[in-house]
Amino acid sequence: MRTTFVTVLMERAEFDNKIFLLTPDMGFSVFERFAEKYPGRFLNTGIAEQNTIGIAAGLALSGFKPYVYSVAPFSLMRCYEQARLNAAYMNLNIKIVGAGGGFAYGPAGATHHIIEDFAIAKVLPNMIVCAPADPIEARQIFEQSLCTKSPMYIRLAKNNEPLIHNQDDIITVGKAFRLKKGDDIEIIATGTITHRITEWLPELHKQGLSTGLTVFPTIKPLDVKFIDKLIQAEKDILIVEEHNIIGGLGESICAYMGKKNAKNKIRHLGVPDAYSHYVGNQQYILDKFGLYAVPDINKLFS
Amino acid sequence: MRIDNDEHISFVKDLRKEIFRMMHYSKSSHIGGCLSCIDILYTLYFKIMDCDKIKAKSPDRDVFILSKGHNSAALYATLAYADFFPKKYLDKYYIDDGILPGHLDMTTVNGIECSSGSLGHGASIGLGMAIAKDRNKNDGHVYVLMGDGECNEGSVWEAVMLAATLKQKNYTLIVDFNHLQGMGRDVIRQDNLAERFAAFGFKTVEVNGHDTEQLIPALQNNDGPLAVIAHTVKGSGVSFTEDKLEWHYKSPNDEQLEEALKELQ
Numbered sequence: 001m002r003t004t005f006v007t008v009l010m011e012r013a014e015f016d017n018k019i020f021l022l023t024p025d026m027g028f029s030v031f032e033r034f035a036e037k038y039p040g041r042f043l044n045t046g047i048a049e050q051n052t053i054g055i056a057a058g059l060a061l062s063g064f065k066p067y068v069y070s071v072a073p074f075s076l077m078r079c080y081e082q083a084r085l086n087a088a089y090m091n092l093n094i095k096i097v098g099a100g101g102g103f104a105y106g107p108a109g110a111t112h113h114i115i116e117d118f119a120i121a122k123v124l125p126n127m128i129v130c131a132p133a134d135p136i137e138a139r140q141i142f143e144q145s146l147c148t149k150s151p152m153y154i155r156l157a158k159n160n161e162p163l164i165h166n167q168d169d170i171i172t173v174g175k176a177f178r179l180k181k182g183d184d185i186e187i188i189a190t191g192t193i194t195h196r197i198t199e200w201l202p203e204l205h206k207q208g209l210s211t212g213l214t215v216f217p218t219i220k221p222l223d224v225k226f227i228d229k230l231i232q233a234e235k236d237i238l239i240v241e242e243h244n245i246i247g248g249l250g251e252s253i254c255a256y257m258g259k260k261n262a263k264n265k266i267r268h269l270g271v272p273d274a275y276s277h278y279v280g281n282q283q284y285i286l287d288k289f290g291l292y293a294v295p296d297i298n299k300l301f302s
Numbered sequence: 303m304r305i306d307n308d309e310h311i312s313f314v315k316d317l318r319k320e321i322f323r324m325m326h327y328s329k330s331s332h333i334g335g336c337l338s339c340i341d342i343l344y345t346l347y348f349k350i351m352d353c354d355k356i357k358a359k360s361p362d363r364d365v366f367i368l369s370k371g372h373n374s375a376a377l378y379a380t381l382a383y384a385d386f387f388p389k390k391y392l393d394k395y396y397i398d399d400g401i402l403p404g405h406l407d408m409t410t411v412n413g414i415e416c417s418s419g420s421l422g423h424g425a426s427i428g429l430g431m432a433i434a435k436d437r438n439k440n441d442g443h444v445y446v447l448m449g450d451g452e453c454n455e456g457s458v459w460e461a462v463m464l465a466a467t468l469k470q471k472n473y474t475l476i477v478d479f480n481h482l483q484g485m486g487r488d489v490i491r492q493d494n495l496a497e498r499f500a501a502f503g504f505k506t507v508e509v510n511g512h513d514t515e516q517l518i519p520a521l522q523n524n525d526g527p528l529a530v531i532a533h534t535v536k537g538s539g540v541s542f543t544e545d546k547l548e549w550h551y552k553s554p555n556d557e558q559l560e561e562a563l564k565e566l567q
Contacts, residue, residue, distance in 0.1 A: 020437075040437050046460075046467070048457075051426045051429075051457055051463075051464060053426070054425070054426020054457070055429055055430035055433065055461075057430055058416075058426070058428060058431035059430045059433065059434050060430075061416060061430070061431060061434075062361065062438065063438075064434060081420060082423065082426075085417065085419075085420055086423060086426075090416060
Protein backbone atom coordinates (compact mmCIF):
# COMPACT_ATOMS: atom_id res chain seq x y z
CA MET A 1 0.00 0.00 0.00
CA ARG A 2 2.88 2.38 0.71
CA THR A 3 4.10 1.65 -2.80
CA THR A 4 0.60 2.16 -4.18
CA PHE A 5 0.42 5.50 -2.38
CA VAL A 6 3.65 6.83 -3.83
CA THR A 7 2.91 5.33 -7.25
CA VAL A 8 -0.44 7.15 -7.47
CA LEU A 9 1.20 10.40 -6.34
CA MET A 10 3.98 9.95 -8.93
CA GLU A 11 1.48 9.34 -11.72
CA ARG A 12 -0.74 12.26 -10.80
CA ALA A 13 2.05 14.68 -9.94
CA GLU A 14 3.00 14.71 -13.59
CA PHE A 15 -0.32 16.39 -14.44
CA ASP A 16 -1.16 18.02 -11.12
CA ASN A 17 1.55 20.43 -10.05
CA LYS A 18 -0.18 21.11 -6.73
CA ILE A 19 0.55 17.70 -5.22
CA PHE A 20 3.05 18.10 -2.36
CA LEU A 21 4.51 15.26 -0.30
CA LEU A 22 5.62 15.95 3.27
CA THR A 23 7.18 13.51 5.67
CA PRO A 24 8.55 13.96 9.16
CA ASP A 25 11.55 11.84 8.20
CA MET A 26 9.69 8.60 7.56
CA GLY A 27 9.62 6.67 4.29
CA PHE A 28 13.16 5.51 3.61
CA SER A 29 13.28 3.64 0.26
CA VAL A 30 9.66 4.66 -0.46
CA PHE A 31 9.82 8.37 -1.30
CA GLU A 32 13.22 8.74 -2.95
CA ARG A 33 11.83 8.43 -6.47
CA PHE A 34 9.19 11.08 -5.79
CA ALA A 35 11.77 13.38 -4.22
CA GLU A 36 14.11 12.94 -7.18
CA LYS A 37 11.47 13.56 -9.81
CA TYR A 38 9.63 16.39 -8.02
CA PRO A 39 12.13 18.01 -5.68
CA GLY A 40 10.04 21.20 -5.64
CA ARG A 41 7.08 19.35 -4.23
CA PHE A 42 8.72 17.19 -1.62
CA LEU A 43 9.92 18.13 1.83
CA ASN A 44 11.35 16.09 4.66
CA THR A 45 10.40 18.27 7.60
CA GLY A 46 12.48 16.39 10.15
CA ILE A 47 11.15 14.42 13.09
CA ALA A 48 8.69 17.11 14.10
CA GLU A 49 5.11 16.12 13.39
CA GLN A 50 3.40 19.19 14.85
CA ASN A 51 5.40 21.44 12.56
CA THR A 52 4.74 19.13 9.62
CA ILE A 53 0.96 19.53 9.85
CA GLY A 54 1.41 23.29 10.28
CA ILE A 55 3.58 23.41 7.14
CA ALA A 56 0.90 21.39 5.35
CA ALA A 57 -1.66 24.00 6.42
CA GLY A 58 0.47 26.82 5.05
CA LEU A 59 0.90 24.93 1.79
CA ALA A 60 -2.82 24.15 1.58
CA LEU A 61 -3.67 27.81 2.27
CA SER A 62 -1.42 28.61 -0.69
CA GLY A 63 -3.19 26.22 -3.06
CA PHE A 64 -1.11 23.06 -2.71
CA LYS A 65 -2.50 19.59 -2.00
CA PRO A 66 -0.22 18.36 0.75
CA TYR A 67 0.00 14.69 1.72
CA VAL A 68 1.60 14.08 5.10
CA TYR A 69 2.97 10.59 5.54
CA SER A 70 4.28 8.89 8.64
CA VAL A 71 3.56 5.94 10.88
CA ALA A 72 -0.02 6.43 12.04
CA PRO A 73 0.56 7.12 15.76
CA PHE A 74 2.87 9.95 14.70
CA SER A 75 1.16 11.38 11.62
CA LEU A 76 -2.17 11.74 13.41
CA MET A 77 -1.82 11.37 17.18
CA ARG A 78 1.46 13.08 17.92
CA CYS A 79 0.15 16.21 16.25
CA TYR A 80 -3.53 15.74 16.99
CA GLU A 81 -4.28 19.33 17.90
CA GLN A 82 -2.63 20.46 14.69
CA ALA A 83 -4.82 17.97 12.82
CA ARG A 84 -7.83 19.33 14.69
CA LEU A 85 -7.22 23.02 14.07
CA ASN A 86 -5.08 23.21 10.95
CA ALA A 87 -6.77 20.44 8.96
CA ALA A 88 -10.27 19.95 10.37
CA TYR A 89 -11.26 23.35 11.84
CA MET A 90 -9.77 25.32 8.98
CA ASN A 91 -11.18 22.67 6.63
CA LEU A 92 -7.99 22.60 4.60
CA ASN A 93 -6.99 20.26 1.84
CA ILE A 94 -4.57 18.22 3.94
CA LYS A 95 -4.35 14.46 3.58
CA ILE A 96 -2.86 12.68 6.57
CA VAL A 97 -1.60 9.23 5.70
CA GLY A 98 -0.85 6.83 8.53
CA ALA A 99 1.13 3.67 7.87
CA GLY A 100 1.20 0.65 10.14
CA GLY A 101 -2.56 0.64 10.82
CA GLY A 102 -3.66 -1.68 13.62
CA PHE A 103 -0.90 -4.14 14.42
CA ALA A 104 0.86 -4.00 11.03
CA TYR A 105 4.15 -3.23 12.80
CA GLY A 106 3.43 -6.06 15.23
CA PRO A 107 6.79 -6.90 16.84
CA ALA A 108 7.77 -3.22 17.01
CA GLY A 109 5.50 -2.86 20.02
CA ALA A 110 2.55 -0.75 21.03
CA THR A 111 4.22 2.60 20.31
CA HIS A 112 4.00 1.66 16.64
CA HIS A 113 0.54 0.08 16.72
CA ILE A 114 -2.57 2.16 16.32
CA ILE A 115 -5.96 1.05 17.53
CA GLU A 116 -7.39 4.49 18.27
CA ASP A 117 -7.09 6.27 14.93
CA PHE A 118 -10.63 5.74 13.60
CA ALA A 119 -12.02 7.13 16.84
CA ILE A 120 -9.92 10.27 16.97
CA ALA A 121 -10.07 10.92 13.23
CA LYS A 122 -13.79 10.42 12.75
CA VAL A 123 -14.70 12.71 15.64
CA LEU A 124 -13.10 15.65 13.84
CA PRO A 125 -15.70 17.61 11.85
CA ASN A 126 -14.94 17.85 8.09
CA MET A 127 -12.54 14.90 8.25
CA ILE A 128 -13.04 11.98 5.86
CA VAL A 129 -11.64 8.72 7.24
CA CYS A 130 -10.58 5.79 5.06
CA ALA A 131 -8.85 2.48 5.67
CA PRO A 132 -8.15 0.62 2.44
CA ALA A 133 -8.12 -3.16 2.73
CA ASP A 134 -5.75 -3.85 -0.14
CA PRO A 135 -3.74 -2.04 -2.82
CA ILE A 136 -6.74 -1.96 -5.17
CA GLU A 137 -8.75 0.00 -2.62
CA ALA A 138 -5.73 2.12 -1.75
CA ARG A 139 -5.17 3.14 -5.37
CA GLN A 140 -8.76 4.25 -5.91
CA ILE A 141 -8.99 6.03 -2.57
CA PHE A 142 -5.82 7.99 -3.28
CA GLU A 143 -7.03 8.85 -6.79
CA GLN A 144 -10.29 10.12 -5.35
CA SER A 145 -8.53 11.94 -2.53
CA LEU A 146 -7.09 14.24 -5.18
CA CYS A 147 -10.60 15.25 -6.20
CA THR A 148 -11.81 16.43 -2.81
CA LYS A 149 -10.69 19.51 -0.92
CA SER A 150 -11.76 18.00 2.40
CA PRO A 151 -9.14 16.94 4.90
CA MET A 152 -8.71 13.18 5.03
CA TYR A 153 -7.10 10.62 7.25
CA ILE A 154 -6.09 7.47 5.39
CA ARG A 155 -4.89 4.44 7.35
CA LEU A 156 -2.51 2.19 5.47
CA ALA A 157 -0.83 -1.02 6.53
CA LYS A 158 2.62 -1.76 5.10
CA ASN A 159 3.45 -3.28 1.74
CA ASN A 160 2.49 -6.34 -0.33
CA GLU A 161 -0.92 -6.81 1.22
CA PRO A 162 -2.82 -9.67 -0.45
CA LEU A 163 -5.63 -8.62 -2.78
CA ILE A 164 -9.23 -9.08 -1.78
CA HIS A 165 -10.61 -7.34 -4.86
CA ASN A 166 -10.65 -8.09 -8.55
CA GLN A 167 -8.70 -5.60 -10.61
CA ASP A 168 -11.89 -4.20 -12.11
CA ASP A 169 -13.75 -3.64 -8.81
CA ILE A 170 -14.82 -0.03 -8.48
CA ILE A 171 -14.24 1.48 -5.04
CA THR A 172 -15.87 4.78 -4.10
CA VAL A 173 -15.02 6.85 -1.03
CA GLY A 174 -18.09 6.78 1.20
CA LYS A 175 -19.46 3.54 -0.24
CA ALA A 176 -19.36 0.00 1.09
CA PHE A 177 -18.43 -2.84 -1.26
CA ARG A 178 -20.01 -6.28 -1.01
CA LEU A 179 -17.36 -8.90 -1.63
CA LYS A 180 -19.63 -11.91 -1.16
CA LYS A 181 -23.33 -12.47 -0.79
CA GLY A 182 -24.64 -14.69 1.99
CA ASP A 183 -28.03 -15.52 3.41
CA ASP A 184 -27.43 -16.12 7.11
CA ILE A 185 -25.16 -13.39 8.40
CA GLU A 186 -23.32 -10.40 7.02
CA ILE A 187 -19.79 -9.71 8.14
CA ILE A 188 -18.71 -6.08 7.87
CA ALA A 189 -15.01 -5.31 7.99
CA THR A 190 -12.60 -2.52 7.19
CA GLY A 191 -8.89 -2.38 6.46
CA THR A 192 -6.46 -5.20 5.91
CA ILE A 193 -8.08 -7.55 8.43
CA THR A 194 -10.72 -8.04 5.72
CA HIS A 195 -8.38 -10.41 3.93
CA ARG A 196 -8.27 -12.68 6.95
CA ILE A 197 -12.06 -12.74 6.99
CA THR A 198 -12.15 -13.91 3.38
CA GLU A 199 -10.29 -16.95 4.76
CA TRP A 200 -13.00 -17.49 7.39
CA LEU A 201 -15.73 -17.81 4.79
CA PRO A 202 -14.99 -21.32 3.43
CA GLU A 203 -14.72 -22.54 7.01
CA LEU A 204 -18.06 -20.99 7.94
CA HIS A 205 -19.54 -22.45 4.76
CA LYS A 206 -18.45 -25.91 5.90
CA GLN A 207 -20.31 -25.25 9.15
CA GLY A 208 -23.41 -24.63 7.06
CA LEU A 209 -23.43 -20.84 7.47
CA SER A 210 -24.05 -18.80 4.36
CA THR A 211 -21.98 -15.74 5.22
CA GLY A 212 -21.84 -12.48 3.31
CA LEU A 213 -18.86 -10.15 3.53
CA THR A 214 -18.87 -6.42 2.95
CA VAL A 215 -15.87 -4.17 3.21
CA PHE A 216 -16.11 -0.52 4.32
CA PRO A 217 -13.11 1.28 2.83
CA THR A 218 -14.54 4.46 4.36
CA ILE A 219 -15.20 4.84 8.09
CA LYS A 220 -16.58 8.35 7.70
CA PRO A 221 -18.85 9.34 6.07
CA LEU A 222 -20.65 6.13 6.90
CA ASP A 223 -22.44 4.38 4.03
CA VAL A 224 -25.84 4.51 5.68
CA LYS A 225 -27.66 3.46 2.52
CA PHE A 226 -25.96 0.10 2.69
CA ILE A 227 -26.81 -0.25 6.37
CA ASP A 228 -30.44 0.68 5.61
CA LYS A 229 -30.60 -2.35 3.32
CA LEU A 230 -29.29 -4.62 6.09
CA ILE A 231 -31.83 -3.14 8.50
CA GLN A 232 -34.60 -3.81 6.04
CA ALA A 233 -33.46 -7.40 5.56
CA GLU A 234 -33.16 -7.82 9.36
CA LYS A 235 -29.94 -9.67 8.77
CA ASP A 236 -27.61 -10.71 11.58
CA ILE A 237 -24.46 -8.60 11.44
CA LEU A 238 -20.93 -9.25 12.65
CA ILE A 239 -18.61 -6.24 12.55
CA VAL A 240 -14.86 -6.95 12.66
CA GLU A 241 -12.18 -4.30 12.89
CA GLU A 242 -8.54 -4.01 13.83
CA HIS A 243 -9.28 -1.12 16.17
CA ASN A 244 -10.29 -0.56 19.73
CA ILE A 245 -13.80 -1.89 20.26
CA ILE A 246 -14.48 1.66 21.46
CA GLY A 247 -14.87 4.38 18.90
CA GLY A 248 -14.39 2.58 15.62
CA LEU A 249 -16.53 1.52 12.67
CA GLY A 250 -18.60 -0.81 14.84
CA GLU A 251 -19.73 1.98 17.13
CA SER A 252 -20.63 4.17 14.16
CA ILE A 253 -22.78 1.42 12.67
CA CYS A 254 -24.42 0.52 15.99
CA ALA A 255 -25.22 4.15 16.74
CA TYR A 256 -26.87 4.54 13.34
CA MET A 257 -28.82 1.29 13.69
CA GLY A 258 -29.99 2.32 17.13
CA LYS A 259 -31.43 5.51 15.73
CA LYS A 260 -33.24 3.50 13.08
CA ASN A 261 -34.77 1.06 15.60
CA ALA A 262 -33.07 -1.80 13.79
CA LYS A 263 -34.15 -5.30 14.75
CA ASN A 264 -30.95 -6.99 13.58
CA LYS A 265 -28.76 -8.96 15.94
CA ILE A 266 -25.35 -7.24 15.95
CA ARG A 267 -22.06 -8.56 17.24
CA HIS A 268 -18.77 -6.70 17.20
CA LEU A 269 -15.21 -8.00 17.30
CA GLY A 270 -12.36 -5.58 17.86
CA VAL A 271 -9.44 -4.97 20.18
CA PRO A 272 -10.90 -5.21 23.69
CA ASP A 273 -9.86 -1.75 24.94
CA ALA A 274 -6.33 -2.90 25.72
CA TYR A 275 -2.82 -2.25 24.48
CA SER A 276 -0.83 -5.17 23.17
CA HIS A 277 2.05 -6.26 25.35
CA TYR A 278 2.49 -9.33 23.17
CA VAL A 279 5.62 -9.75 21.10
CA GLY A 280 4.88 -11.12 17.68
CA ASN A 281 3.73 -10.27 14.21
CA GLN A 282 0.36 -8.86 13.21
CA GLN A 283 -1.22 -12.27 12.80
CA TYR A 284 0.07 -13.39 16.21
CA ILE A 285 -1.29 -10.33 17.99
CA LEU A 286 -4.64 -10.47 16.19
CA ASP A 287 -4.91 -14.09 17.27
CA LYS A 288 -4.21 -13.15 20.90
CA PHE A 289 -7.09 -10.69 20.72
CA GLY A 290 -9.45 -13.22 19.14
CA LEU A 291 -9.39 -11.57 15.74
CA TYR A 292 -7.58 -14.21 13.72
CA ALA A 293 -9.06 -17.68 14.34
CA VAL A 294 -12.45 -18.39 12.83
CA PRO A 295 -14.96 -17.30 15.45
CA ASP A 296 -17.71 -19.55 16.76
CA ILE A 297 -20.57 -17.77 15.08
CA ASN A 298 -23.33 -19.79 16.70
CA LYS A 299 -21.95 -19.05 20.13
CA LEU A 300 -21.50 -15.37 19.30
CA PHE A 301 -25.09 -15.00 18.20
CA SER A 302 -26.67 -17.27 20.80
CA MET B 303 7.58 53.04 28.13
CA ARG B 304 6.32 55.85 25.94
CA ILE B 305 5.63 55.83 22.24
CA ASP B 306 8.57 57.70 20.83
CA ASN B 307 7.48 58.71 17.42
CA ASP B 308 5.06 61.63 17.23
CA GLU B 309 4.15 60.97 13.63
CA HIS B 310 2.37 57.72 14.43
CA ILE B 311 1.13 58.50 17.89
CA SER B 312 -2.35 59.73 17.15
CA PHE B 313 -3.15 56.85 14.79
CA VAL B 314 -2.03 54.16 17.22
CA LYS B 315 -3.83 56.00 20.02
CA ASP B 316 -7.02 55.60 18.05
CA LEU B 317 -6.35 51.88 17.71
CA ARG B 318 -5.74 51.64 21.45
CA LYS B 319 -9.00 53.47 22.11
CA GLU B 320 -10.80 51.07 19.80
CA ILE B 321 -9.35 48.09 21.70
CA PHE B 322 -10.41 49.57 25.04
CA ARG B 323 -13.90 50.22 23.73
CA MET B 324 -14.21 46.64 22.40
CA MET B 325 -12.95 45.08 25.63
CA HIS B 326 -15.31 47.28 27.62
CA TYR B 327 -18.58 46.53 25.84
CA SER B 328 -17.80 42.83 25.32
CA LYS B 329 -16.38 42.36 28.84
CA SER B 330 -13.58 40.28 27.33
CA SER B 331 -9.96 39.70 28.32
CA HIS B 332 -6.46 40.07 26.94
CA ILE B 333 -6.28 43.86 26.74
CA GLY B 334 -2.66 43.74 27.98
CA GLY B 335 -1.35 41.71 25.06
CA CYS B 336 -3.41 43.71 22.58
CA LEU B 337 -1.78 46.92 23.77
CA SER B 338 1.71 45.42 23.77
CA CYS B 339 1.51 44.38 20.11
CA ILE B 340 -0.59 47.16 18.60
CA ASP B 341 2.38 49.30 17.51
CA ILE B 342 3.80 46.27 15.72
CA LEU B 343 0.50 45.64 13.91
CA TYR B 344 0.19 49.30 12.96
CA THR B 345 3.74 49.33 11.59
CA LEU B 346 3.19 46.16 9.56
CA TYR B 347 -0.12 47.14 8.01
CA PHE B 348 0.55 50.84 7.48
CA LYS B 349 4.30 51.05 6.90
CA ILE B 350 5.63 47.67 5.78
CA MET B 351 3.33 45.18 4.17
CA ASP B 352 2.20 45.09 0.59
CA CYS B 353 -1.28 43.82 1.28
CA ASP B 354 -4.68 45.47 1.29
CA LYS B 355 -8.28 44.36 0.89
CA ILE B 356 -7.87 44.17 -2.89
CA LYS B 357 -4.61 42.25 -2.70
CA ALA B 358 -5.77 40.02 0.14
CA LYS B 359 -6.05 37.00 -2.15
CA SER B 360 -3.02 37.71 -4.34
CA PRO B 361 -0.36 34.99 -4.15
CA ASP B 362 2.27 37.74 -4.22
CA ARG B 363 0.96 39.60 -1.18
CA ASP B 364 2.81 39.98 2.08
CA VAL B 365 1.27 37.75 4.71
CA PHE B 366 0.72 38.42 8.39
CA ILE B 367 -0.21 35.70 10.86
CA LEU B 368 -1.27 36.55 14.39
CA SER B 369 -0.20 33.40 16.16
CA LYS B 370 -1.08 34.85 19.58
CA GLY B 371 -4.70 34.65 18.53
CA HIS B 372 -6.07 35.81 21.88
CA ASN B 373 -5.05 39.32 20.85
CA SER B 374 -7.53 39.25 18.01
CA ALA B 375 -9.04 42.62 19.01
CA ALA B 376 -5.75 44.34 18.13
CA LEU B 377 -5.78 42.75 14.68
CA TYR B 378 -9.47 43.48 14.11
CA ALA B 379 -8.97 47.14 14.95
CA THR B 380 -5.92 47.34 12.68
CA LEU B 381 -7.64 45.54 9.78
CA ALA B 382 -10.75 47.71 10.09
CA TYR B 383 -8.64 50.89 10.08
CA ALA B 384 -6.73 49.49 7.10
CA ASP B 385 -10.10 49.12 5.37
CA PHE B 386 -10.11 45.31 5.11
CA PHE B 387 -13.66 45.33 6.47
CA PRO B 388 -16.13 47.97 7.76
CA LYS B 389 -15.32 49.62 11.08
CA LYS B 390 -18.86 48.93 12.30
CA TYR B 391 -17.86 45.25 12.62
CA LEU B 392 -15.76 46.30 15.60
CA ASP B 393 -19.05 46.65 17.46
CA LYS B 394 -19.66 42.93 16.94
CA TYR B 395 -16.76 41.50 18.92
CA TYR B 396 -17.16 38.68 21.43
CA ILE B 397 -20.94 39.15 21.87
CA ASP B 398 -24.08 37.26 20.93
CA ASP B 399 -24.88 37.62 17.25
CA GLY B 400 -21.30 38.80 16.86
CA ILE B 401 -19.07 38.76 13.81
CA LEU B 402 -15.63 38.74 15.40
CA PRO B 403 -14.79 35.87 17.77
CA GLY B 404 -12.35 36.10 20.66
CA HIS B 405 -9.82 33.99 18.78
CA LEU B 406 -9.31 34.26 15.04
CA ASP B 407 -11.56 32.34 12.68
CA MET B 408 -10.51 32.73 9.04
CA THR B 409 -14.09 32.30 7.83
CA THR B 410 -15.29 35.51 9.51
CA VAL B 411 -13.79 38.61 7.89
CA ASN B 412 -11.44 39.61 5.11
CA GLY B 413 -7.76 39.76 6.00
CA ILE B 414 -7.56 36.87 8.47
CA GLU B 415 -4.92 34.61 6.91
CA CYS B 416 -5.55 31.65 9.18
CA SER B 417 -7.50 30.72 12.26
CA SER B 418 -5.56 30.85 15.52
CA GLY B 419 -6.03 30.77 19.24
CA SER B 420 -4.04 27.74 20.27
CA LEU B 421 -0.45 28.82 20.82
CA GLY B 422 2.49 27.53 18.82
CA HIS B 423 0.72 26.99 15.50
CA GLY B 424 1.39 30.19 13.58
CA ALA B 425 5.13 29.75 13.14
CA SER B 426 4.55 26.47 11.28
CA ILE B 427 1.64 27.69 9.18
CA GLY B 428 3.57 30.82 8.23
CA LEU B 429 6.59 28.74 7.33
CA GLY B 430 4.39 26.58 5.11
CA MET B 431 3.16 29.73 3.37
CA ALA B 432 6.71 31.01 2.98
CA ILE B 433 7.77 27.68 1.47
CA ALA B 434 4.76 27.80 -0.87
CA LYS B 435 5.83 31.27 -2.04
CA ASP B 436 9.30 29.93 -2.76
CA ARG B 437 8.16 26.85 -4.59
CA ASN B 438 5.62 28.84 -6.64
CA LYS B 439 8.13 31.66 -7.22
CA ASN B 440 5.71 34.16 -5.70
CA ASP B 441 6.71 37.46 -4.19
CA GLY B 442 5.87 38.50 -0.68
CA HIS B 443 7.17 38.08 2.81
CA VAL B 444 5.58 36.16 5.67
CA TYR B 445 5.43 37.74 9.14
CA VAL B 446 4.33 35.78 12.17
CA LEU B 447 3.69 37.48 15.51
CA MET B 448 4.06 35.37 18.63
CA GLY B 449 4.09 36.13 22.32
CA ASP B 450 7.08 35.49 24.53
CA GLY B 451 4.88 33.13 26.55
CA GLU B 452 4.02 31.36 23.32
CA CYS B 453 7.71 30.58 22.89
CA ASN B 454 7.25 28.03 25.71
CA GLU B 455 5.54 25.84 23.11
CA GLY B 456 7.88 23.22 21.63
CA SER B 457 6.22 23.42 18.23
CA VAL B 458 7.57 26.97 17.83
CA TRP B 459 11.08 25.57 17.92
CA GLU B 460 10.22 22.79 15.47
CA ALA B 461 9.34 25.52 12.98
CA VAL B 462 12.45 27.56 13.86
CA MET B 463 14.70 24.53 13.27
CA LEU B 464 13.26 23.89 9.84
CA ALA B 465 13.16 27.54 8.78
CA ALA B 466 16.84 27.87 9.64
CA THR B 467 17.65 24.65 7.78
CA LEU B 468 15.81 25.89 4.69
CA LYS B 469 17.41 29.36 5.00
CA GLN B 470 13.91 30.73 4.56
CA LYS B 471 14.58 34.28 3.42
CA ASN B 472 10.95 35.40 3.14
CA TYR B 473 10.14 34.54 6.76
CA THR B 474 10.16 36.76 9.84
CA LEU B 475 9.11 35.76 13.34
CA ILE B 476 8.26 38.67 15.61
CA VAL B 477 8.15 38.13 19.35
CA ASP B 478 5.98 40.52 21.35
CA PHE B 479 8.30 40.27 24.35
CA ASN B 480 6.16 41.77 27.13
CA HIS B 481 7.58 39.58 29.92
CA LEU B 482 4.17 38.62 31.31
CA GLN B 483 2.46 35.35 30.49
CA GLY B 484 -0.56 33.54 31.92
CA MET B 485 0.59 33.34 35.52
CA GLY B 486 3.32 35.88 35.70
CA ARG B 487 6.93 36.70 34.96
CA ASP B 488 9.83 34.32 34.35
CA VAL B 489 7.65 31.21 34.31
CA ILE B 490 10.16 29.88 31.80
CA ARG B 491 13.51 31.63 31.47
CA GLN B 492 13.29 33.79 28.35
CA ASP B 493 15.86 36.54 28.88
CA ASN B 494 18.10 34.88 26.30
CA LEU B 495 15.42 34.62 23.62
CA ALA B 496 17.47 36.37 20.94
CA GLU B 497 20.47 34.13 21.62
CA ARG B 498 18.22 31.13 21.37
CA PHE B 499 16.94 32.11 17.92
CA ALA B 500 20.50 32.89 16.86
CA ALA B 501 21.70 29.51 18.08
CA PHE B 502 19.07 27.85 15.89
CA GLY B 503 20.41 29.77 12.88
CA PHE B 504 18.17 32.84 12.71
CA LYS B 505 19.29 36.39 12.20
CA THR B 506 18.06 38.40 15.14
CA VAL B 507 17.37 42.02 15.90
CA GLU B 508 16.14 43.52 19.16
CA VAL B 509 14.00 46.64 19.05
CA ASN B 510 11.69 48.72 21.15
CA GLY B 511 8.36 47.23 20.07
CA HIS B 512 6.51 50.49 20.66
CA ASP B 513 8.84 52.57 18.50
CA THR B 514 7.76 52.60 14.88
CA GLU B 515 11.06 54.17 13.85
CA GLN B 516 12.90 51.12 15.22
CA LEU B 517 10.34 48.63 13.97
CA ILE B 518 10.35 49.84 10.37
CA PRO B 519 13.98 49.00 9.48
CA ALA B 520 13.79 45.70 11.39
CA LEU B 521 10.68 44.63 9.51
CA GLN B 522 11.94 45.90 6.16
CA ASN B 523 14.69 43.32 6.29
CA ASN B 524 13.76 40.67 3.73
CA ASP B 525 16.81 38.55 4.32
CA GLY B 526 15.45 35.99 6.74
CA PRO B 527 14.96 33.78 8.49
CA LEU B 528 14.76 36.63 10.91
CA ALA B 529 13.59 36.90 14.51
CA VAL B 530 12.58 40.38 15.59
CA ILE B 531 12.58 40.49 19.37
CA ALA B 532 10.26 43.39 20.08
CA HIS B 533 10.65 44.54 23.67
CA THR B 534 7.25 45.72 24.79
CA VAL B 535 5.22 46.54 27.86
CA LYS B 536 2.06 44.63 28.46
CA GLY B 537 -0.88 47.02 28.59
CA SER B 538 1.27 49.76 27.06
CA GLY B 539 -0.14 53.23 26.48
CA VAL B 540 -2.47 53.49 29.44
CA SER B 541 -0.89 54.05 32.86
CA PHE B 542 -3.05 51.73 34.94
CA THR B 543 -2.77 48.72 32.58
CA GLU B 544 0.98 48.91 32.00
CA ASP B 545 2.96 45.87 33.10
CA LYS B 546 0.12 44.48 35.21
CA LEU B 547 -0.65 40.78 34.96
CA GLU B 548 -4.30 41.31 35.91
CA TRP B 549 -4.92 42.99 32.53
CA HIS B 550 -4.40 39.65 30.88
CA TYR B 551 -7.81 38.83 32.34
CA LYS B 552 -9.76 41.94 33.32
CA SER B 553 -11.97 44.02 31.13
CA PRO B 554 -12.29 47.75 31.82
CA ASN B 555 -15.34 49.02 33.69
CA ASP B 556 -17.05 52.33 32.84
CA GLU B 557 -14.68 54.47 34.91
CA GLN B 558 -11.59 52.69 33.64
CA LEU B 559 -12.73 53.13 30.06
CA GLU B 560 -13.27 56.83 30.65
CA GLU B 561 -9.87 57.21 32.26
CA ALA B 562 -8.15 55.29 29.46
CA LEU B 563 -9.83 57.33 26.76
CA LYS B 564 -8.78 60.50 28.57
CA GLU B 565 -5.16 59.32 28.71
CA LEU B 566 -5.26 58.45 25.04
CA GLN B 567 -6.47 61.94 23.97
